[in-house]
Amino acid sequence: MSVLLEAKGIGKRFGGVQALKDVSLTIREKEIYGLIGPNGAGKTTFFNVLTGLYAKDGGEVHFAGAPLELGSPHRVAAAGIARTFQNIRLFGNMTARENVMVGRHLRTSAGVFGAILRTRAQRTEEAAIRRSASELLRYVGIAHRADDLARHLSYGDQRRLEIARALATEPKLLALDEPAAGMNATETAALRELIAGLRADGLTVLLIEHDVKLVMGLCDRVAVLDHGEKIAEDVPAAVRADPKVIEAYLGTSAH
């Protein structure tokens, strides 16, 4: 399997806190790659650096065979990395469909003049945006809520909507930040099915998760962060047995 994303020596410092220390990892095409670690290990920081929300202090990222210029989120999205947020961030006062339509912004081009003149090209594009938004809503299973405000959707549906909006940018890599957080068992099971389906449809998924059971069952490979450093990277079974990982989660055993 070929490599989709290669991060080398990523570092990030907030004042005196070294949030990420020389983190390197490799994500292969069409795999579900899990990133786990105790609270405050630097998972979300890594995510934010990778998607351009935070400026990195060191290291580099290669994505899909080219160096990825971090630092502007929309360029990262244009390169093909889409993300969701740990605390869901939707456009609350827009409908579900409009949220997904915003996701199409990147792959469409109509400008002010097209909109004012309602050119044929603009109308065709607008119809296509609408159509693909409806398709994506159906794909994630919330087509029946298309015209409801995003803020009125249930928690699980909001997660799905966020994924649909991310998918609208036509990503090669979908980065999910704790998608199962706050979900009940049924919702988690449904989410798991959705993520597995995404991979089956050819997408690569980077998954940050607290729910170890979900990660172990779903991911092809898992990396573990602790205090900003990668302490393990392997298939789930091997990671689970790794003493360093056990120590990070459960603390040092008494000698």
Next chain:
Amino acid sequence: MNRKNFGIALIALALLVLPLVLTQVGTAWVRIANLAILFVFLSLGLNIVVGMAGLLDLGYVAFYAVGAYTWALLASPHFDLHLPFWAILPLGALLACVAGAVLGAPTLRLRGDYLAIVTLGFGEIVRIFMNNLSAPFNVTNGPKGITRIDGFAVGGLDFRATDRFLGIDFSGPAKYYYVLLLLLLFVIVVNLRLQDSRIGRAWVAIREDEVAAKAAGINTRNVKLLAFAMGASFGGIAGGMFAAMQGFVSPESFVLQESVMILAMVVLGGMGNVWGVIAGALLLSFVPEFLRYTVEPAQQALFGRLLVEPEVLRMLVFGAALVLTMRFRPAGLWPESRHKREMREVRE
């Protein structure tokens, strides 16, 4: 003809005969109607920046000034230039656009209160520039302003003189009214179409959650600059028409209070909703004028003498009306459907 079309036809007819009716009451009222339309322009422009993109702009009157001075300088004896309207009006819009981008560029990282302060400063800077740009080279003629500005003219038709068509006298202001109405139609169509477009959605997305908008692939820098520039261009057109109608501009017309007034129109009418904003602009333009003409006679009739200066009472009533509206209809008189739902929930 179905009911909707019938309604539209009725409104169109009413708008067309309005200046003729107002002329009977007094030509001053036609002028008031014209100024009201200019304020609708300004409010719709500001609505793009504040209502759609959620960027609080307190210096919007600066773009009005840019448009007005563009017309004043290029069509007056001041530089002895007399360019036609089809050259100046688009140029004024373009220069206002540039001014909008100039204001937008350094404020991209600011939001809310901080943005409001910077834009407020920008508005003042433009006004003070106009006030002082009379030396060493006399560009704006300083506080004295520019006089004897050319009016709007198409071919040989001068919009200041009274003309007789079909046996009806059309005064200067009445003719301006029709030009403004035509321009207004254009501005409304532009607004409605932008609202429902890829760019309009991007503006609203930034208003809703800027971080999420970035992550969803929106180049927030460009899209915000576009909002500033588009909003400003409406101000530029309004400014040009203002200069043509008044025949005189001076920095005094472009004070902070004007910016605040335009913002009040947008907020009162209903941020983000084109029709609400129009209603807000018309209301806040007409009500004070109406009070100006009724306060004095009303007091004379009630008390037999003038107790309170009309100007004072006018602003008092006006302020109270604003407070009451915000208290009982916080999302504006005619809110954007999105805002309306939001506010209703807050109250529940």
